Amino acid sequence: MANIHTPIPNLKLNDGHSIPMLGYGTGTAWYKTGDESKLDQACIDSTKTAIKLGYHHLDGAEIYKTETELGTAIKQSGVAREKLFITTKVLPNIADIPSAIATSLKKLQIDYVDLYLIHAPFFSESKADQQAKWKQMEQVKASGLARSIGVSNYLPQHLETILEICTTPPAINQIEFHPYLQHPDLLKYHREKGIATAAYGPLTAVTKGAGGPADDLLAALAKKYAVSPGEVCLRWCIDQDIVAITTSGKEQRLSDYLRAMTFKLTPNEIKELNEAGSKKNLRGFWKHKFDADDFS
Numbered sequence: 001m002a003n004i005h006t007p008i009p010n011l012k013l014n015d016g017h018s019i020p021m022l023g024y025g026t027g028t029a030w031y032k033t034g035d036e037s038k039l040d041q042a043c044i045d046s047t048k049t050a051i052k053l054g055y056h057h058l059d060g061a062e063i064y065k066t067e068t069e070l071g072t073a074i075k076q077s078g079v080a081r082e083k084l085f086i087t088t089k090v091l092p093n094i095a096d097i098p099s100a101i102a103t104s105l106k107k108l109q110i111d112y113v114d115l116y117l118i119h120a121p122f123f124s125e126s127k128a129d130q131q132a133k134w135k136q137m138e139q140v141k142a143s144g145l146a147r148s149i150g151v152s153n154y155l156p157q158h159l160e161t162i163l164e165i166c167t168t169p170p171a172i173n174q175i176e177f178h179p180y181l182q183h184p185d186l187l188k189y190h191r192e193k194g195i196a197t198a199a200y201g202p203l204t205a206v207t208k209g210a211g212g213p214a215d216d217l218l219a220a221l222a223k224k225y226a227v228s229p230g231e232v233c234l235r236w237c238i239d240q241d242i243v244a245i246t247t248s249g250k251e252q253r254l255s256d257y258l259r260a261m262t263f264k265l266t267p268n269e270i271k272e273l274n275e276a277g278s279k280k281n282l283r284g285f286w287k288h289k290f291d292a293d294d295f296s
């Protein structure tokens with residue numbers, strides 16, 4: 001069984017900080033629709049299990065309403081704060097970002113986050129407002145409450161708006177990324193501008209895309225490397241220098257995912273998977289917003 005002794009590689013960000021390339025998410029599987037103050041013990045326990053297994057990159061967000069669970073798990077894990085990489089994201093409380101992060105840090109019971117993200121660009125129709133919000137993100141970084149700042153679900157036009165006025169460019173853009181949603185133009189833009197990519201929904205080809213054109217290749221690669229098709233998907237991200245953020249409430253699955261650290265895909269295998277995956281298009285999150293194709 002893969003465990004904490006299987007090292008998770010780090011990716012260097014454009015601000016000098018490093019991010020572990022496999023993260024555990026407290027969103028899907030855990031987000032609350034109801035009363036935030038009612039703590040979800042299963043979320044706390046699963047997050048502690050993840051930390052115990054060696055997931056030191058933990059992905060949260062204000063909108064998930066699970067920041068208190070994440071903070072409780074961190075506190076109870078016994079792992080030193082500086083060994084962890086903690087992300088949270090702002091939305092919907094974006095009017096006053098310094099106030100939003102203060103609230104998040106209180107729930108997380110920590111003094112700073114490693115990474116603070118604007119969760120999505122869909123909060124304003126105005127370019128000036130997008131730029132003003134990034135200036136607030138820069139303030140947050142300057143105050144030391146976030147080591148790195150970035151965005152999520154941004155397209156090149158949204159990034160361009162920020163790059164026009166920023167002093168500190170986004171360190172990372174967290175996007176939905178899997179064989180059936182490869183964003184070649186966005187990735188090229190990230191590389192040109194030195195912005196790292198993080199993938200959410202990395203297992204989508206397996207969890208939502210079964211029966212798709214990548215099935216056979218994923219099965220063959222899984223057999224070759226003695227892992228599961230999902231673990232091939234995680235490795236496919238990492239081998240393209242893309243941070244993978246996954247999750248599960250099942251300890252066995254969290255443990256199995258770590259087998260993605262035990263092999264590497266060849267450049268040709270990556271190319272074949274890219275080609276097979278590009279025959280299908282699947283978006284699992286924020287579809288209505290991307291379909292609307294505007295800022296709001």
Ligand SMILES: NC(=O)C1=CN([C@@H]2O[C@H](COP(=O)(O)OP(=O)(O)OC[C@H]3O[C@@H](n4cnc5c(N)ncnc54)[C@H](O)[C@@H]3O)[C@@H](O)[C@H]2O)C=CC1
Pocket residue numbers: 024025026027028029059060119152153174175199200201202203204206207230245246247248249250253285
């Ligand atoms: N920035 C954003 O807008 C978003 C961020 N996220 C972040 O990314 C994290 C991970 O997102 P996911 O889409 O859940 O990641 P994912 O694509 O890795 O899927 C994980 C899910 O797949 C299930 N799974 C794994 N193997 C399976 C199998 N063989 N058969 C069936 N189900 C299987 C797991 O139990 C878990 O529920 C979230 O918790 C959140 O932190 C997620 C969505 C949007």
Ligand SMILES: O=CCc1c[nH]c2ccccc12
Pocket residue numbers: 027028031061063064285286
């Ligand atoms: O971040 C993940 C996807 C997402 C978008 N809106 C919500 C609201 C509550 C939980 C997750 C999400």
